[in-house]
Amino acid sequence: MSHNTILIIDDEAGIRSSLQGILEDENFTVRTTASGEEGLSLLRTESFDLILLDIWLPGKNGIDILCEVKDLCPHIQVVMISGHGSVESAVRATKLGAYDYLEKPLSLEKVVLTVNNALKQSHLEAENLLLREKIEARRNLIGEHAAIKKVKEAVQTAAPSNGRVLITGENGTGKELVARLIHQQSPRRNNKFVQVNCGAIPENLIDGELFGYSSGAASETTGAKKGKILLANNGVLFLDEVAEIPLSTQARLMKVLDTGQVESAEDGEKIPFNTRIIAATDRDLKKMITRGEFREDLYYKLNVIPILLPSLRERREDIPLLIDHYLKHFADSDGKKQKKMSEEALEAFTNYSWPGNISELINVIERFVIMVKDDEIRESHLFLLVEPIESQFVSGIKPLDQARAQFEKEYIHQTLIRHNWRIKEAAVELGVEPVYLEKKIQDLRISFV
Secondary structure, three states, X not given: OOOOEEXXXXXXXXXXXXXXXXXXXXXXXXXXXXXXXXXXXXXXXXXXXXXXXXXXXXXXXXXXXXXXXXXXXXXXXXXXXXXXXXXXXXXXXXXXXXXXXXXXXXOHHHHHHHHHHHHHHHHHHHHHHHHHHHHHOOOOOOOOOHHHHHHHHHHHHHOXXXXXXXXXXXXXXXXXXXXXXXXXXXXXXXXXEEEEEHHHOOOOOHHHHHHEEOOOOOOOOOOOEEOHHHHOOOOEEEEEXXXXXXXXXXXXXXXXXXXXXXXXXXXXXXEEOOOEEEEEEOOOHHHHHHOOOOOHHHHHHHOOEEEEOOOHHHHHHHXXXXXXXXXXXXXXXXXXXXXXXXXXXXXHHHHOOOOOHXXXXXXXXXXXXXXXXXXXXXXXXXXXXXXXXXXHHOOOOOOHHHHHHHHHHHHHHHHHHHOOOOHHHHHHHHOOOHHHHHHHHHXXXXXXX
């Protein structure tokens, strides 16, 4: 006996009866209703695996009901039923998230085949989701510092809603991870998470990347392309480095948010915009607004739920937890025994300023796991990964200001290593204030490797 339950929404009693008979003969459990409103009521109280939905209904039409179904239960597959003259609407429905459509008069074989294919797709997506959740369960916000606990609480608060989120923080603090955690814990988790790295796309191409373009509209392409905004419909659109979007594209994005519609680049059709936007940046958007580089109205549209990520140096007590986590992670990935870290090496890691934040720490840990052959990472191993000062100058004579800056960087670097990255001790030897030394470390981008 099949455990799949199918809901039929059609105002024609003959169609409902015919479909119910066909599907019950295939051992499906079937519920039927004559209106979209009744169907939505059932959907709020019962669980269904598939919906067969007529396009022409009394009251709200099938397209409107489809959009509400995808809001309520985005994981449910929907197959549209179209009569004569409604095929165009059925095609439009597939753009809005319907799996497929059946044309009247209905064919028994086509009904059974389409229903089985839709359910297979649903089961495949469920399996993929489970696999993703198992993989992503290993990635989480690690730490016990008050600042990271506040971020965890913000994720829990933001996830169940549809409110737009603006994640801010230095480069490497984990903005993408937070965006994915919100998506995984949200009602949209079964739908797409589409990421756009706005800073990596040339300014003249980002408009087409977001909104798409028709055939021949882009000089380097031959076919039409659907924009990321439409690809993410019913899911989540993650705009990483949102500050890099040019003003002209900001204006188009603002129009979509204002009207709740996005225009298809292929045929100009206006499609309801049902996408949650999560944006992230390491820049000060308020200063950019003052300079006329970012739209103030777009800032307020995006900044419904603000989440600020702390830098790693602001939560140094979490560094040992992160080190242990990633030592285990890379050991598991390579099928090796987990390395330990000596107290002296751990102290050096904790004292280091980590200008690249968690991304830098992960990179360094992976490098140590690969390069250190011993079971324990010790303070002496730090020297193995420091680029020799001589190698910095082999490329030839440098201008005086560059040579001076390079010497200052190496001099401070070696002093920090001698003092195991204890800022106060190194500052005493250098004859400067600890605050000044920390600023120099940031400005000169002094790192372990």
